[in-house]
Amino acid sequence: MTSTDSGMSLQDGMRLSGMSYRDLWLRHISVSGTLGELELEAYVLGLLVPDDYQHNLIAQALNEFFIDLGEDYPVGYRDIASAE
Template sequence: MGFDPHEPEQRSQLKDALTAADITVGELWLRYFSMTGSAGEYEVQAYLQGLISLPVIQRDLLALACNEMIAEKPPLHAPYADQMKGTGPSGPSSGR
């Protein structure tokens, strides 16, 4: 197995996605493992820290696991005034 020049960037973008989606390494590993991932949780942690390399198929499984978890999260959005239940301009509403 030779050096893959794209691995550092793939690792970096995976770490960024995990951080942005608030996904822990443990959560990622559990999903990845359930998808036939073969690296252990410590190996995934070491990979994310840049200490070890993983084969392309394992890196792609980690990306797939991360992307599926992101897709399952509810989208973040700013609420409109009529979506604010139980509050009005002067505080909680009564009988609404």
């Protein structure tokens, strides 16, 4: 298991964004995500643990929300290159 690079958690990013889970799910799909809406919510809430790839897709969807607002990307990514 790899650690999250510096940045906030998925749950903290979701809370800060103020988005609905449906909005996040639509953004997740736009970055090539394939999770169902409830599965995505369970990952963000920490009820399920996403693998590094899924974590990074959710983080990307959240961070693109912040980038659209002209802000930095606050949600941390996992370094999947060091997992090998």
